[in-house]
Amino acid sequence: MCGKVILVGAGPGDPELITLKGLNAIKKADVIVYDNLISKDLLDYAKDNVELIYVGKRKGMHSFKQEEINKILVEKAKEGKLVVRLKGGDPFVFGRGGEEILELKKHNIPYEIIPGITSAIAVPEVAEIPITHRKVATSFTVVTGHEAEDKEKKQVNLSELNADTIVILMGITNLEKLVNDLLKNPKRNENTPVAIILEGTTKNQKVIKGTLGNIVNKAKKEGIKPPGVIVVGEVVNVLN
Numbered sequence: 001m002c003g004k005v006i007l008v009g010a011g012p013g014d015p016e017l018i019t020l021k022g023l024n025a026i027k028k029a030d031v032i033v034y035d036n037l038i039s040k041d042l043l044d045y046a047k048d049n050v051e052l053i054y055v056g057k058r059k060g061m062h063s064f065k066q067e068e069i070n071k072i073l074v075e076k077a078k079e080g081k082l083v084v085r086l087k088g089g090d091p092f093v094f095g096r097g098g099e100e101i102l103e104l105k106k107h108n109i110p111y112e113i114i115p116g117i118t119s120a121i122a123v124p125e126v127a128e129i130p131i132t133h134r135k136v137a138t139s140f141t142v143v144t145g146h147e148a149e150d151k152e153k154k155q156v157n158l159s160e161l162n163a164d165t166i167v168i169l170m171g172i173t174n175l176e177k178l179v180n181d182l183l184k185n186p187k188r189n190e191n192t193p194v195a196i197i198l199e200g201t202t203k204n205q206k207v208i209k210g211t212l213g214n215i216v217n218k219a220k221k222e223g224i225k226p227p228g229v230i231v232v233g234e235v236v237n238v239l240n
């Protein structure tokens with residue numbers, strides 16, 4: 001008999017920010033296939049005989065290709081297992097969750113989708129930055145700051161984005177270019193507030209605030225490293 005795959009959003013870092021439904025799925029899983037940005041504390045809730053499969057980035061080794069992860073999910077489900085695919089934040093926000101669901105559909109594998117709290121909103125929030133605020137910001141955009149190697153892929157044009165607040169994921173290693181592009185945006189200038197939140201919602205959370213004019217230097221001094229969320233807009237200072 002075929003098993004099932006449950007796609008679970010683990011939330012942004014703090015293990016208590018998973019949903020009750022997500023936690024219940026972890027407790028009954030036979031197999032958990034997990035990424036590097038999930039809190040490892042969540043794995044303590046799994047059954048004693050659970051099979052844990054790490055598919056995140058590994059130092060000095062190649063990252064798992066999406067096709068390899070898809071194959072694991074399909075194979076384990078075909079063995080009759082209840083598989084939890086545990087992803088950081090929300091599975092459908094830059095999480096490639098959609099691709100995994102398409103693969104499961106292709107193989108007629110039963111599945112369920114459990115949303116998670118995305119870092120795009122929760123990481124700024126826990127750092128006391130509301131991404132909308134009455135009279136300050138009535139729109140926000142969440143974009144990737146990761147330059148796609150494949151130039152055929154859809155690219156983000158920061159110089160044209162019109163939302164009041166811009167939230168950038170996967171942008172830490174590309175900060176200088178992102179800032180230069182944002183400075184070409186008629187809606188922003190050197191004084192536009194910027195915040196960088198590293199390892200948000202965890203005990204290692206670090207917040208660096210500045211402006212488009214000085215954030216690159218500030219970030220260099222701090223020696224910033226991913227994971228981090230970049231927030232651009234007046235909301236950065238609204239609760240100061």
Ligand SMILES: C[S@@+](CC[C@H](N)C(=O)[O-])C[C@H]1O[C@@H](n2cnc3c(N)ncnc32)[C@H](O)[C@@H]1O
Pocket residue numbers: 012013037087088089090091092093094095117118119120123168169170171197198199200201202226227228229
């Ligand atoms: C591949 S994306 C996945 C996003 C995830 N699906 C979500 O909804 O949060 C990974 C990026 O999310 C952001 N991120 C995730 N967890 C974070 C955290 N605890 N602190 C800061 N940024 C985080 C970073 O920008 C990181 O590069």
